[in-house]
Amino acid sequence: MVRVQVGGPKMDKKTNILLIFLALVIIGYLGHQNYTLNQTKIALEIELENTKQDFVSTTEKLSSDIEEFRDLLVTTQSEKITAEQEALRQQELLDGMTNTLGLYQKLATTDRELLAKYSKVYFLNELYTPKLSITIPPQYTLESEKEKMISAEVWPFLRQMLDDASTTSTDLKIISAFRSFDTQSTLKSGYKVTFGSGASTFSADQGYSEHQLGTTVDFTTTKLGTNNLTFEKTPEYKWLTENAYKYGFILSYPKGNAYYIFEPWHWRFVGKGLALRLHDEGKNFYDLSQRDINEYLLTIFNQ
Numbered sequence: 001m002v003r004v005q006v007g008g009p010k011m012d013k014k015t016n017i018l019l020i021f022l023a024l025v026i027i028g029y030l031g032h033q034n035y036t037l038n039q040t041k042i043a044l045e046i047e048l049e050n051t052k053q054d055f056v057s058t059t060e061k062l063s064s065d066i067e068e069f070r071d072l073l074v075t076t077q078s079e080k081i082t083a084e085q086e087a088l089r090q091q092e093l094l095d096g097m098t099n100t101l102g103l104y105q106k107l108a109t110t111d112r113e114l115l116a117k118y119s120k121v122y123f124l125n126e127l128y129t130p131k132l133s134i135t136i137p138p139q140y141t142l143e144s145e146k147e148k149m150i151s152a153e154v155w156p157f158l159r160q161m162l163d164d165a166s167t168t169s170t171d172l173k174i175i176s177a178f179r180s181f182d183t184q185s186t187l188k189s190g191y192k193v194t195f196g197s198g199a200s201t202f203s204a205d206q207g208y209s210e211h212q213l214g215t216t217v218d219f220t221t222t223k224l225g226t227n228n229l230t231f232e233k234t235p236e237y238k239w240l241t242e243n244a245y246k247y248g249f250i251l252s253y254p255k256g257n258a259y260y261i262f263e264p265w266h267w268r269f270v271g272k273g274l275a276l277r278l279h280d281e282g283k284n285f286y287d288l289s290q291r292d293i294n295e296y297l298l299t300i301f302n303q
C-alpha cells in the first residue's frame with residue numbers, strides 16, 4: 001500500500017524561512033534597541049559632562065561673585081566706618097563750636113569786675129553796682145533794722161555757709177555788705193577825721209573797695225557787736241578759716257598782706273574753684289596774677 005505525504009519537505013522549508021526571518025527581525029529589533037540605548041547613553045553622558053562643566057563654571061562664577069561681594073562688603077564696611085568717623089569728627093567740631101560759642105556768650109554776660117583786684121590796684125567806676133542785689137534777711141545780720149544788700153548770685157552761697165555754721169552753734173552775723181561808691185566815700189571821710197592818714201591802713205578809698213562789688217561781707221558775732229576788732233580770737237573766725245573756702249569765700253587781707261591791716265572779719269566771694277585752689281596752695285587772692293584769677297571767671301557761680 002502506497003502512502004502519500006502531503007507538503008512535508010516544502011512546509012519545513014517555509015517554516016525554516018519564516019523562523020529565519022523572525023530571527024532576523026528579532027535580531028534587528030534588538031540591535032536597533034541596543035543602538036538606541038547606546039545612543040541614549042552617549043547622549044546622557046554628553047549631557048552629564050555638559051552639566052558638570054556648567055556646574056563647574058557656575059560654581060567658579062559663584063565663587064568669584066562671592067569673593068567680589070566679600071570685597072565689596074569689606075569696602076562698604078570700611079567706607080561706613082570712615083563715614084561714621086568723619087560724621088563723629090564733624091559732630092565733635094560742631095559741639096566744640098557750640099560750646100565755645102556758649103562760653104563766649106557766657107563770658108559776654110559775666111561781670112568781669114567780680115574777680116578784679118581792686119585794693120589799691122584797679123579802680124571801680126562810681127556808677128558800678130551789682131547786676132542784681134537782694135536784701136539779706138535780718139536774721140543773718142547784726143543790726144536787723146539796717147538793710148544790708150548782697151549780690152543775688154552770691155547770696156545762695158553765703159546763706160548756705162551761714163546756715164551750716166549755725167548748725168555747729170557758730171554765731172556768725174553780717175555787720176557790713178554792699179557799699180556804694182558814695183557810701184564808701186562818706187565812710188572813708190569819717191575815718192580820716194578820726195584817724196587821719198592812718199585811715200588808709202584799714203579803709204579803702206571809694207572805687208577801691210571790694211564791698212562795692214556786692215560780693216563781700218564783714219562778719220562779727222552777737223557778743224562782739226559792732227566792735228569786731230577782736231574777731232580773730234573767736235570760734236567763728238576759726239570756723240571760717242576752716243570752712244569758708246568750701247562755699248567760695250576767701251579772706252581778702254590776711255596777716256602780712258601788702259594792702260591793709262589784717263582784717264579777719266573781711267571775706268570776699270570768688271567762687272568755689274578759685275577758693276579751693278587758694279586754700280590748697282596756701283596762697284592769698286592778691287598773690288595771683290589777674291590773668292590767673294580771670295580763668296575762674298566763667299565758673300565763679302558753679303555749685
